[in-house]
Amino acid sequence: xxxxxxxxxxxxxxxxxxxxxxxxxxxxxxxxxxxxxxxxxxxxxxxxxxxxxxxxxxxxxxxxxxxxxxxxxxxxxxxxxxxxxxxxxxxxxxxxxxxxxxxxxxxxxxxxxxxxxxxxxxxxxxxxxxxxxxxxxxxxxxxxxxxxxxxxxxxxxxxxxxxxxxxxxxxxxxxxxxxxxxxxxxxxxxxxxxxxxxxxxxxxxxxxxxxxxxxxxxxxxxxxxxxxxxxxxxxxxxxxxxxxxxxxxxxxxxxxxxxxxxxxxxxxxxxxxxxxxxxxxxxxxxxxxxxxxxxxxxxxxxxxxxxxxxxxxxxxxxxxxxxxxxxxxxxxxxxxxxxxxxxxxxxxxxxxxxxxxxxxxxxxxxxxxxxxxxxxxxxxxxxxxxxxxxxxxxxxxxxxxxxxxxxxxxxxxxxxxxxxxxxxxxxxxxxxxxxxxxxxxxxxxxxxxxxxxxxxxxxxxxxxxx
Amino acid sequence: xxxxxxxxxxxxxxxxxxxxxxxxxxxxxxxxxxxxxxxxxxxxxxxxxxxxxxxxxxxxxxxxxxxxxxxxxxxxxxxxxxxxxxxxxxxxxxxxxxxxxxxxxxxxxxxxxxxxxxxxxxxxxxxxxxxxxxxxxxxxxxxxxxxxxxxxxxxxxxxxxxxxxxxxxxxxxxxxxxxxxxxxxxxxxxxxxxxxxxxxxxxxxxxxxxxxxxxxxxxxxxxxxxxxxxxxxxxxxxxxxxxxxxxxxxxxxxxxxxxxxxxxxxxxxxxxxxxxxxxxxxxxxxxxxxxxxxxxxxxxxxxxxxxxxxxxxxxxxxxxxxxxxxxxxxx
Numbered sequence: 001x002x003x004x005x006x007x008x009x010x011x012x013x014x015x016x017x018x019x020x021x022x023x024x025x026x027x028x029x030x031x032x033x034x035x036x037x038x039x040x041x042x043x044x045x046x047x048x049x050x051x052x053x054x055x056x057x058x059x060x061x062x063x064x065x066x067x068x069x070x071x072x073x074x075x076x077x078x079x080x081x082x083x084x085x086x087x088x089x090x091x092x093x094x095x096x097x098x099x100x101x102x103x104x105x106x107x108x109x110x111x112x113x114x115x116x117x118x119x120x121x122x123x124x125x126x127x128x129x130x131x132x133x134x135x136x137x138x139x140x141x142x143x144x145x146x147x148x149x150x151x152x153x154x155x156x157x158x159x160x161x162x163x164x165x166x167x168x169x170x171x172x173x174x175x176x177x178x179x180x181x182x183x184x185x186x187x188x189x190x191x192x193x194x195x196x197x198x199x200x201x202x203x204x205x206x207x208x209x210x211x212x213x214x215x216x217x218x219x220x221x222x223x224x225x226x227x228x229x230x231x232x233x234x235x236x237x238x239x240x241x242x243x244x245x246x247x248x249x250x251x252x253x254x255x256x257x258x259x260x261x262x263x264x265x266x267x268x269x270x271x272x273x274x275x276x277x278x279x280x281x282x283x284x285x286x287x288x289x290x291x292x293x294x295x296x297x298x299x300x301x302x303x304x305x306x307x308x309x310x311x312x313x314x315x316x317x318x319x320x321x322x323x324x325x326x327x328x329x330x331x332x333x334x335x336x337x338x339x340x341x342x343x344x345x346x347x348x349x350x351x352x353x354x355x356x357x358x359x360x361x362x363x364x365x366x367x368x369x370x371x372x373x374x375x376x377x378x379x380x381x382x383x384x385x386x387x388x389x390x391x392x393x394x395x396x397x398x399x400x401x402x403x404x405x406x407x408x409x410x411x412x413x414x415x416x417x418x419x420x421x422x423x424x425x426x427x428x429x430x431x432x433x434x435x436x437x438x439x440x441x442x443x444x445x446x447x448x449x450x451x452x453x454x455x456x457x458x459x460x461x462x463x464x465x466x
Numbered sequence: 467x468x469x470x471x472x473x474x475x476x477x478x479x480x481x482x483x484x485x486x487x488x489x490x491x492x493x494x495x496x497x498x499x500x501x502x503x504x505x506x507x508x509x510x511x512x513x514x515x516x517x518x519x520x521x522x523x524x525x526x527x528x529x530x531x532x533x534x535x536x537x538x539x540x541x542x543x544x545x546x547x548x549x550x551x552x553x554x555x556x557x558x559x560x561x562x563x564x565x566x567x568x569x570x571x572x573x574x575x576x577x578x579x580x581x582x583x584x585x586x587x588x589x590x591x592x593x594x595x596x597x598x599x600x601x602x603x604x605x606x607x608x609x610x611x612x613x614x615x616x617x618x619x620x621x622x623x624x625x626x627x628x629x630x631x632x633x634x635x636x637x638x639x640x641x642x643x644x645x646x647x648x649x650x651x652x653x654x655x656x657x658x659x660x661x662x663x664x665x666x667x668x669x670x671x672x673x674x675x676x677x678x679x680x681x682x683x684x685x686x687x688x689x690x691x692x693x694x695x696x697x698x699x700x701x702x703x704x705x706x707x708x709x710x711x712x713x714x715x716x717x718x719x720x721x722x723x724x725x726x727x728x729x730x731x732x733x734x735x736x737x738x739x740x741x742x743x744x745x746x747x748x749x750x751x752x753x754x755x756x757x758x759x760x761x762x763x764x765x766x767x768x769x770x771x772x773x774x775x776x777x778x779x780x781x782x783x784x785x786x787x788x789x790x791x792x793x794x795x796x797x
């Protein structure tokens with residue numbers, strides 16, 4: 001199929017004599033290769049039939065490759081490409097077409113930014129040289145194909161880059177307005193959520209104490225309070241979520257003398273959320289509504305011989321469950337040797353070769369579990385068991401050039417990790433002296449215990465001794 | 467059954483087989499908070515579920531009801547738990563459960579409950595399920611090669627049920643597709659440290675170092691491969707420091723002058739562990755410095771830290787801190 005480009009010549013300041021009629025033999029996956037000014041090769045796959053969505057994606061990938069292209073030539077609108085009958089059997093699955101893109105200096109100057117392709121209009125142009133189409137296709141290994149990781153990273157970098165770029169162009173007062181926390185909007189949203197949630201939130205059916213916590217905690221951070229009536233209602237609601245045998249479930253059960261068995265059953269995550277909500281409210285009514293001795297029995301029941309905790313009866317065991325259990329026990333002053341036993345070993349077994357902490361022994365180091373693991377170790381006064389320098393080295397590299405944090409190596413930044421990863425730094429500030437000591441004495445040598453005397457297990461023990 | 471998708475939902479109260487059940491409403495109390503505006507289908511299904519749960523009815527119709535409830539909200543851990551009680555009581559063929567969880571996964575695979583359930587089923591089915599579980603996780607990973615739950619399940623299957631034989635090859639396949647896939651590198655570490663067929667980390671070290679260095683040279687900017695390399699020398703810093711291939715690769719990358727951050731950082735760590743860097747290294751590092759802007763330091767490690775402050779600016783504070791800790795490092 002021949003493709004022509006006469007209509008778009010006016011956009012192309014390049015030498016138009018390099019244009020030629022070519023035959024496109026489309027195969028299953030066409031790989032587009034770009035040759036850049038600094039001799040980098042960058043490629044991606046073009047699907048056999050290019051629809052608008054694909055086209056936009058390709059264009060965005062060209063945009064986001066953040067390279068200076070050597071030259072481009074105007075050839076054809078990819079929407080004109082229709083796949084011919086399948087090619088001869090001896091052609092491998094991929095056909096690589098060398099696409100040479102040119103960015104004239106004037107154009108570059110006009111654009112002023114590496115992302116400025118808008119002058120070229122909504123068309124994407126290919127050059128298929130006669131030579132290339134006649135040649136047997138290149139081996140796939142000759143032209144490196146951008147991987148899924150590389151493509152998605154470039155895409156996010158570009159999106160964030162555009163935001164920073166437009167931000168940088170604003171005058172200072174506009175910048176200030178853009179950065180200012182929209183406090184009143186957030187407060188309205190949070191208070192509204194406590195009062196009513198739409199039907200799409202039915203996925204949170206088993207997570208309602210979490211909604212209480214997220215909303216209440218955020219309001220507290222904003223320095224806002226809730227009225228006495230709403231406070232009472234929350235305390236009442238959470239009491240209905242409390243299981244008579246200890247712990248909190250995802251929603252109200254019905255504790256009555258003739259029907260003790262009603263769902264939802266208690267769950268460590270919703271227990272954490274409920275307890276934290278009540279602590280946030282504070283005051284005698286909220287705090288005394290928590291059945292501490294039953295809670296202790298529930299936590300003991302969830303304890304697993306490996307040292308970890310099951311997140312509910314018959315449920316999964318992971319670092320998240322450990323954090324929920326230990327933090328609740330710590331905050332309620334019911335933490336004891338029975339609960340603490342082996343937790344440190346379990347979490348240590350979840351510190352991976354990368355330095356971060358995983359959900360279970362063997363899985364990948366991950367921001368959420370790293371926060372949970374470090375926090376738990378601090379609470380049980382065993383943070384020195386972790387290889388902290390290695391953890392820090394992993395942690396610092398979780399910050400991307402976008403300035404936000406990612407959850408795992410080579411994944412994308414996400415603002416939730418500003419908390420999980422960023423928060424771990426705040427925790428590690430408390431362990432400074434331990435870190436310094438570990439840098440001198442190799443891990444596995446003599447370790448130095450650091451006493452966090454005002455939180456966690458040590459505090460609890462000391463009080464009892466008194 | 468998914469074929470029922472098109473059918474109109476018949477309220478349970480209108481179904482004769484449910485006429486003996488008195489539904490139990492959720493009691494949010496007189497002043498509900500965070501109430502959800504449930505749709506009628508959802509409310510009714512849960513009302514009937516509560517009734518059966520309270521009565522502890524472990525029957526075929528209860529099983530069917532849990533299916534409906536899970537489809538409405540796959541995060542409902544109590545329903546999943548009760549379903550397991552019913553399955554045990556009815557001695558149902560658990561092969562169907564694998565199909566059921568696959569259906570749920572197709573709708574939304576990022577859900578703790580479904581994976582935990584799958585693990586429970588596989589544990590009961592035992593080694594009969596090995597092949598299928600490896601195929602299932604492979605399928606999920608073909609759509610999302612970094613799917614955390616899928617990897618976790620796959621690791622559990624390997625450890626409990628076996629199937630290690632092809633796993634290293636599978637990791638290689640994934641890395642061929644995307645050498646930046648950290649989950650695949652992590653799995654590689656998992657396999658070489660735990661597979662009963664490979665002899666353990668030390669036995670595999672040499673071949674793995676070769677493999678990794680090749681990947682590093684092709685993409686020096688790939689953090690995954692560098693961390694994997696370091697992981698091959700867990701608790702054996704001396705062997706790591708003494709491996710001349712590693713320092714050579716660092717040198718090669720520094721001389722090429724692109725994507726140097728991890729090469730510099732690794733060289734720094736090597737020096738901190740006692741590596742005696744030759745003049746070649748010194749020269750390569752100096753060639754990277756903008757000598758107008760940065761002062762030369764007598765100590766190579768300090769120079770590297772200063773250089774990293776410039777080439778890896780987002781971590782400038784980290785490199786400053788590393789520099790400050792240098793005089794305390796034991797050799």
